[in-house]
Amino acid sequence: MDVDSRSEGPTTAAAAAADGSATALPPRYERRAADIDFAARVAPGGYLWWYVDAVSDDGREALTLIVFVGSVFSPYYARARNGGAVDAEQHCAFNTILYGPGTRKRWSMTERSARQLERSRHHYRLGPSALHWDGRRLTADVNERCVPMPRRMQGQIRVTPSTITEHSLLLDYRGRHRWNPLGPLAEVEVDFPGLGVHWSGHGYLDSNEGSEPLADGFDSWDWARLRMDGGDCAVRYEAREHGRQPHRLALRFGADGSITSEQPSASAPLPPTSIWRMNRRMPGAGDPHQLLKTLEDTPFYARSLIAANIGGERGTGLHESLCMQRFTRSWVQTLLPFRMPRLA
Numbered sequence: 001m002d003v004d005s006r007s008e009g010p011t012t013a014a015a016a017a018a019d020g021s022a023t024a025l026p027p028r029y030e031r032r033a034a035d036i037d038f039a040a041r042v043a044p045g046g047y048l049w050w051y052v053d054a055v056s057d058d059g060r061e062a063l064t065l066i067v068f069v070g071s072v073f074s075p076y077y078a079r080a081r082n083g084g085a086v087d088a089e090q091h092c093a094f095n096t097i098l099y100g101p102g103t104r105k106r107w108s109m110t111e112r113s114a115r116q117l118e119r120s121r122h123h124y125r126l127g128p129s130a131l132h133w134d135g136r137r138l139t140a141d142v143n144e145r146c147v148p149m150p151r152r153m154q155g156q157i158r159v160t161p162s163t164i165t166e167h168s169l170l171l172d173y174r175g176r177h178r179w180n181p182l183g184p185l186a187e188v189e190v191d192f193p194g195l196g197v198h199w200s201g202h203g204y205l206d207s208n209e210g211s212e213p214l215a216d217g218f219d220s221w222d223w224a225r226l227r228m229d230g231g232d233c234a235v236r237y238e239a240r241e242h243g244r245q246p247h248r249l250a251l252r253f254g255a256d257g258s259i260t261s262e263q264p265s266a267s268a269p270l271p272p273t274s275i276w277r278m279n280r281r282m283p284g285a286g287d288p289h290q291l292l293k294t295l296e297d298t299p300f301y302a303r304s305l306i307a308a309n310i311g312g313e314r315g316t317g318l319h320e321s322l323c324m325q326r327f328t329r330s331w332v333q334t335l336l337p338f339r340m341p342r343l344a
Contacts, residue, residue, distance in 0.1 A: 026261035043211040044085035054188035054203030108144035155192030184233035184253035226315030236283035300326035
């Protein structure tokens, strides 16, 4: 979806409260349809992705699923954009990661062209893998090959949100990058028979979209989502643009899809990753927090399990740190094809 083409302007918290629809909304908020639309338009050179994460009930396993139209971390897409505007559908990807006990991990991310893409409002297929939304449950049928050790990753991920929200929020000052927290509270079932992976747990579903490359909008960001002991989902965002104050969001979502804006605060340093020394920061530094486990340690991206107390209530979930300044460096671009092959 081309963010700049939207005709409806942001809804202020005061206006929302005045019509009785909500209170304490965050700034730069808009409503959208309570639905998942896989056919939404993507601007040339832009991106649209759907993101799922989940943690097993016993806390020993986790997963991340990201499905792209315009793969923002693709070295092939980055190189193609050097020649001008590029059709985002020529650079799509299906990224599935299964985290097990200890250091066990299965990773797949394959990029494909528009020739292998089919998408309609409630269905997305890229090569042998697909997403389907039936109005209640998102089903991902995954049929990929792991890298760097080749092994078939075939199975199903079923995501059942408590509700699909109507929320959409801008992440940047120019209005070119948008975050849609589709289903902040979800139950997830995971079944990959060939890998011996079977579990269920709590999860999260969202979507991001932009009308320009991610690296044009941000230097870096940190994000965390926590399933609170009381049942809510708390989200903390700190997005940094060159030469501007960080854009911070501190939100709480209820199982009914309600959203409340909390007072955002500055982030605090977390220990850097051990291999690539990626800087990590916890948004909402006023809340006591604990880094539980590093799941991804890459040159420009880190993903971690984290615990935090917000208002005296404990929550656990996922944290990520992203550095687009590192991503654009030539040595990083040279490494990326080993983790994300392209099958045009």
